[in-house]
Amino acid sequence: MEQNKKIIIIGGGPAGMMAAIRAGQLHQQVVLLEKNAGLGRKLLLSGKGRCNLTNACSLDEFLGHFSKNGQFLRDAFKKFFNQDLMNFFEERGLPVKVERQMRVFPVSDRSASILDVLEKELIKNNVEIIFKAKIKSLSAVDNKVKGLYLADGQFLPADKIILATGGVSFSLTGSTGDGFEFSRKLGHTVTAFSPGLVPLKTADKFVKNLEGLTLKNVLIRFCDGKREIVSDVGELLFTFFGISGPLVLALSGKVVNWLKENKKVHVEIDLKPGLSEEQLNNRLLREFSSNPRKNIKNVLKGFLPLRMVDVFLEIAKINPEIRVNQISRQAREGITNHLKAFRLDIAGSLPIEEAMVTQGGVFLKEIDPRTMESRKIDGLYFAGEMIDVDADTGGFNLQAAFSTGYLAGESAALS
Ligand SMILES: Cc1cc2nc3c(=O)[nH]c(=O)nc-3n(C[C@H](O)[C@H](O)[C@H](O)COP(=O)(O)OP(=O)(O)OC[C@H]3O[C@@H](n4cnc5c(N)ncnc54)[C@H](O)[C@@H]3O)c2cc1C
Structure with missing residues (x-):
């Protein structure tokens, strides 16, 4: 040619x-x-x-x-x-x-x-x-x-x-x-x-204490009030300002579009997506019955990454030192709810300069x-x-x- x-x-x-x-x-x-x-x-x-x-x-x-x-x-x-x-x-x-x-x-x-x-x-x-x-x-x-x-x-x-x-x-x-x-x-x-494929900032400052922690195989659900915007299973990373990792980046585009319309968005992290609420509650109950004198902090180590336990209990408003035989049914169900829907309020995203696309x-x-x-x-x-x-x-x-x-x-x- x-x-x-x-x-x-x-x-x-x-x-x-x-x-x-x-x-x-x-x-x-x-x-x-x-x-x-x-x-x-x-x-x-x-x-x-x-x-x-x-x-x-x-x-x-x-x-x-x-x-x-x-x-x-x-x-x-x-x-x-x-x-x-x-x-x-x-x-x-x-x-x-x-x-x-x-x-x-x-x-x-x-x-x-x-x-x-x-x-x-x-x-x-x-x-x-x-x-x-x-x-x-x-x-x-x-x-x-x-x-x-x-x-x-x-x-x-x-x-x-x-x-x-x-x-x-x-x-x-x-x-x-x-x-x-x-x-x-x-x-x-x-x-x-x-910004597309961008980390998200959370309003909750306690995420700072979780910086660097990766959660594998969690289900995350972004919601506007009660309505689900987008959800998926994968890997989430806590950063000093909020959340990132492949799963968050992949879903961030839809969240950013929602935020643009000044809508309030929160994320619910299902830390035990393989178990239904009932199954999880029963598992907790079994653990509580077999270790009645253990404190909740130690029992939760079997359910959560170590670094998350203190933050989790603070959010669930439960004394970490309390013995599990002193935990009411209502409080136990509260723990189950938090394990199934660990909530963070989304405050925005990093600027477009820091987006991948x-x-x-x-x-x-x-x-x-x-x-x-x-x-x-x-x-x-x-x-x-x-x-x-x-x-x-x-x-x-x-x-x-x-x-x-x-x-x-x-x-x-x-x-
Ligand atoms: C940190 C990071 C990691 C990524 N990882 C992946 C990945 O693993 N897989 C994936 O699929 N995507 C990934 N992406 C996205 C992917 O890199 C981009 O989508 C892709 O590079 C776009 O290619 P492009 O050629 O269109 O633009 P660019 O790669 O941005 O290239 C544009 C070029 O144009 C030049 N240019 C701009 N203006 C002028 C001008 N006036 N005169 C002359 N030259 C100019 C720039 O200097 C640049 O070299 C990643 C992005 C980032 C930021």
Whole structure:
């Protein structure tokens, strides 16, 4: 194929790198502009430095992990999905493995090895990379892309521009929202931002005493008054300001939307989800009868992590030293209730800066999902987190970035 088009890609994250690689594979003249001195800063942080690059579940299940708008990605996933991504790395000498909940990681357990493969592939496909790029504005005439101006006044002509500048969270990695500004100036709508996958703050200050404690296999239920907003089972982590961990992050998007409407939200943690209230009450009763002279503090050590016992009794308003044979039936039922619904009031979330993903972005109705091209400006494409889609933890967000990047790169090259 002839090298006939100049394609400029703005943003060297996973979406921009994959777009550049695909357009390069299709023999176009590709320039990748990155504002940092290196590529993939956020990618390096991903999966706690291990990079959970995708998830090995089926397409329908995968789409179900997006907070909304997941269907928009169907075409991108049909073009380049989880198995394609895994093959991409394996064929280039980086084996991957599937862990619990179908999360996929490189066998090396290092996100740097993912970046390494991408960088080699960029070089192999003759992608020119300009680091520390300072872009002033994009230029379009008669709704058609013409190129862009750098801050020093230089004009870079382009037949196609792919915007892949990420969201607005973890902005130290480079994603400061520039692409949204460029899009707005070209007439695009950008929907309101809110933090996705974000730790939650609680009004109850005692959580400080539980900082660092992880609860595995608990059921948590976020409620507005008596109504349930969202619930699930998994792992919760107490922090000095509130709650976090995979389960809380995954459910946080829905909670944040609720809080935005100034609704009161509390969470109920079921510390014994495997037992019904009646079964739990009977178990307590058995324990109390077989150890009548033990104090409640010692008995509860069999039911709760050690660090939680004092806090739990304080909330349940029970004297830790009281012997269990002195505990009334009502008080025992109170303990059962607290074990089944340990309540915390939610005061808000950490700011978007500390969220793992941005909810909101370029309005989907203005992007063609079959190509990722703008419906407003010919030759302008979008890829990655700057599009208004976001998902749970588990590798879904990175796959979305890689897939939309691949599709945008291919469409720009072939159109
Ligand atoms: C701590 C953390 C851990 C995460 N872990 C995972 C995980 O394990 N699995 C998962 O699926 N998702 C994970 N995510 C989410 C995932 O990393 C992002 O969804 C993904 O990186 C988005 O890719 P992107 O290419 O769209 O944007 P980004 O990765 O944000 O890349 C955008 C790039 O554009 C550049 N840029 C911005 N503006 C300009 C400009 N004006 N000029 C030139 N360049 C510009 C930036 O410097 C940056 O390099 C994690 C996120 C965080 C914060």
